[in-house]
Amino acid sequence: MAETKYINTSDFILRQIGGEAVLVPIGDAGELENSMISLNDTFAFIIRQFESPRSVAEVISAARAEYEDPNGLLEKHITEVTQELLSRNIIKEA
Amino acid sequence: MKNWNKPMATVTPFVANEYVAACWGVACDRPEADPIDGHSGWGYDEYHRGADWKDYFHEDKNCGSADNQQIQFNEQHIAVRMDEIRTKGLGDLPCTIVGKNIGDVKPGDYITWTTTSGNRTWTHHGIVTSNVYNHS
Numbered sequence: 001m002a003e004t005k006y007i008n009t010s011d012f013i014l015r016q017i018g019g020e021a022v023l024v025p026i027g028d029a030g031e032l033e034n035s036m037i038s039l040n041d042t043f044a045f046i047i048r049q050f051e052s053p054r055s056v057a058e059v060i061s062a063a064r065a066e067y068e069d070p071n072g073l074l075e076k077h078i079t080e081v082t083q084e085l086l087s088r089n090i091i092k093e094a
Numbered sequence: 095m096k097n098w099n100k101p102m103a104t105v106t107p108f109v110a111n112e113y114v115a116a117c118w119g120v121a122c123d124r125p126e127a128d129p130i131d132g133h134s135g136w137g138y139d140e141y142h143r144g145a146d147w148k149d150y151f152h153e154d155k156n157c158g159s160a161d162n163q164q165i166q167f168n169e170q171h172i173a174v175r176m177d178e179i180r181t182k183g184l185g186d187l188p189c190t191i192v193g194k195n196i197g198d199v200k201p202g203d204y205i206t207w208t209t210t211s212g213n214r215t216w217t218h219h220g221i222v223t224s225n226v227y228n229h230s
Binding site: 023032035036037038039040041042043045046063066067068069070071073074077078081 | 095096097098099100101102103104105106107
C-alpha cells in the first residue's frame with residue numbers, strides 16, 4: 001500500500017461551509033447519498049492530500065510537516081482513514 | 095504547529111423538505127352547482143348576478159388545479175395541513191377536509207373539503223392522486 005497512489009473520486013466534493021469542511025456526495029455515493037459529511041481539520045487535510053495522486057506514505061509525510069504528533073497516532077490514523085475512504089469509494093487508486 | 099487529532103467525520107442525512115415529500119394531491123372537480131353553496135360552479139354565471147350575488151366559482155386555474163392545493167407533511171410523511179394557494183385575490187385559504195382526518199387521506203380517496211373567505215365558504219370535491227408537484 002505504501003507505493004500505491006490514490007486520488008479522490010468524482011463522487012464527492014469538498015467544500016467549506018460556514019467555516020466547516022464538508023464532503024458532499026454528488027455522484028454514486030451508495031449509502032452516503034442524501035447526506036452531508038462534516039470533517040474535522042485532520043480529516044479534511046487527508047482529503048485535500050488526495051486531490052492529486054498520493055501514496056499513504058506521502059500523505060503521512062505531508063501531515064508530519066504540518067502537525068505535531070504527541071501521541072504517535074498520526075501514521076495509524078492516516079492508514080486507517082485511507083482504507084475507509086477506499087471502502088466507501090471516496091478515493092480510488094490513481 | 096498544530097497538534098494531530100484523530101480524523102473525525104460526522105454524517106448528517108438530509109431530511110426531505112416537508113413539501114418536497116408530498117406524495118398526494120387533489121384538484122377540485124366540481125363542474126356544477128354545489129348544493130351547499132347553491133350557486134353555479136365552473137366559469138361565469140350571468141343568472142346569479144345581483145345584489146346578493148356571491149362568487150362561488152370553482153375554476154381550473156384556482157382550486158381546479160392540484161398544484162394549488164398545497165399540502166404540508168410532517169417528518170413521518172403524514173399530511174398535516176392543506177391550503178389553497180393562488181386564489182383570486184383572497185390570499186392562501188386553509189382547507190378543511192370534511193368527515194376525514196387529513197392524515198388518513200390517501201391516493202384514490204374521493205374527498206370533500208371547504209375553504210372560507212369572509213362570509214363565503216366553498217365546498218370542493220375531488221379524487222386524491224399520487225405524485226403531485228405541489229411543493230415549495
